Amino acid sequence: MDKNFQEEFTQIIKFQPPLYKQRHQFVKDLVEKYKPKKVADLGCADCSLLWMLKFCSCIEVLAGLDICANVMKEKMHTLSPLPVDYLQPSERSLTVTLHHGSVAHKDPCMLGFDLVTCIELIEHLEESELKKFPEVVFGFMAPSIVVISTPNSEFNPLLPGVLLYRHPDHKFEWSQAEFQSWALETARCYNYSVEFTGVGHPPTGMEKVGFCTQIGVFVRKYPQTGESLQSEKPTEAVYKTVFKAVYPSLKDEKYLQNAVISEVMFTAQIIKHRLMSKHKEYSDDPERKSKFQLSMNCFSDYLGKLVVEKNMEPFVSGNEVYVPLTTIFSFPKVNRLCGTFEKLCKLIAGKVTLSSDGSAVMFNTEHENEEN
Numbered sequence: 001m002d003k004n005f006q007e008e009f010t011q012i013i014k015f016q017p018p019l020y021k022q023r024h025q026f027v028k029d030l031v032e033k034y035k036p037k038k039v040a041d042l043g044c045a046d047c048s049l050l051w052m053l054k055f056c057s058c059i060e061v062l063a064g065l066d067i068c069a070n071v072m073k074e075k076m077h078t079l080s081p082l083p084v085d086y087l088q089p090s091e092r093s094l095t096v097t098l099h100h101g102s103v104a105h106k107d108p109c110m111l112g113f114d115l116v117t118c119i120e121l122i123e124h125l126e127e128s129e130l131k132k133f134p135e136v137v138f139g140f141m142a143p144s145i146v147v148i149s150t151p152n153s154e155f156n157p158l159l160p161g162v163l164l165y166r167h168p169d170h171k172f173e174w175s176q177a178e179f180q181s182w183a184l185e186t187a188r189c190y191n192y193s194v195e196f197t198g199v200g201h202p203p204t205g206m207e208k209v210g211f212c213t214q215i216g217v218f219v220r221k222y223p224q225t226g227e228s229l230q231s232e233k234p235t236e237a238v239y240k241t242v243f244k245a246v247y248p249s250l251k252d253e254k255y256l257q258n259a260v261i262s263e264v265m266f267t268a269q270i271i272k273h274r275l276m277s278k279h280k281e282y283s284d285d286p287e288r289k290s291k292f293q294l295s296m297n298c299f300s301d302y303l304g305k306l307v308v309e310k311n312m313e314p315f316v317s318g319n320e321v322y323v324p325l326t327t328i329f330s331f332p333k334v335n336r337l338c339g340t341f342e343k344l345c346k347l348i349a350g351k352v353t354l355s356s357d358g359s360a361v362m363f364n365t366e367h368e369n370e371e372n
């Protein structure tokens, strides 16, 4: 490489966004493309990639593994659910777990993943660990996709201040040919295909240097045989779980029930409120009072184009207001949460005051009238 040309570039190479963010964005894009449900990040360090991935709605299981427990613990609290997660539980379930251990060892907690990411990990492995790594990841874990990123040593002369390796803990840094030959051999051995790409473009005119971070995306060639395959892999647990968070989800009956009750009450209150203002308008004027019932027949328009059958109409009786469950069930949000009318009835049973036949939510307006 021309020395002057090289020096010129060492002054200006600065990645925007920073390279680590580009690597994480690469993984996020891959998640959005393949929609894996279970993702494991090996060498997860400060959990920043895991934190980013917890917002991907397709993911239900996230796991991190690192040989250094302290680095994981630093920011692992950022993986805990927030108050808003409890106030508005998500429809998907999500469990996040962190394990302390080495990628050179097999542990059954690493089975069943769809995507395994190893971002800037392999160059930190000792020779003996690197030897065991393919068997653990591709042979034992055998996910449908593996992403491995590692520095491209050919780019190093363009990086200011890099003499041997980019980081003091790196055990090696590979050229494109070295990484590709290791990756192709690994893929061949474990029946995967591999494609090469990267992040951090080289400067114009220096394309041969390749990406600053080289990436191999491995895709398993054989179909998943599911649980049967995993049960054939008896191994003792060797990792230590250092963190586990189970996010509140509507898949959990307890959170679903809370969500349904509050949505039912909210909907019923709105209907009641509209009914009462109409009722008041008519009862203030005795002549119009008799027309009230007639007006109630037009309540369908009032509630926003509901398909109103006779038994869906809310009504006032003395101090009581009745809002039929069928009306409430026809509101999209309640409908979507419950799925069936039977489920709605089951979830609110004993939790909401109903009419004696159980067909309507009942409000007693006695005190409201007094206040008025």
Ligand code: SAH
Pocket: 020, 023, 042, 043, 044, 045, 046, 049, 065, 066, 067, 068, 071, 101, 102, 103, 104, 118, 119, 120, 121, 124, 125, 129
């Ligand atoms: N993946 C992170 C950074 C990786 S740095 C990111 O994207 O930013 C490499 C990490 O691998 C370190 O946290 C280091 O502790 C961990 N590591 C090194 N050897 C390991 C091993 N044998 N098993 C698991 N993790 C290891």
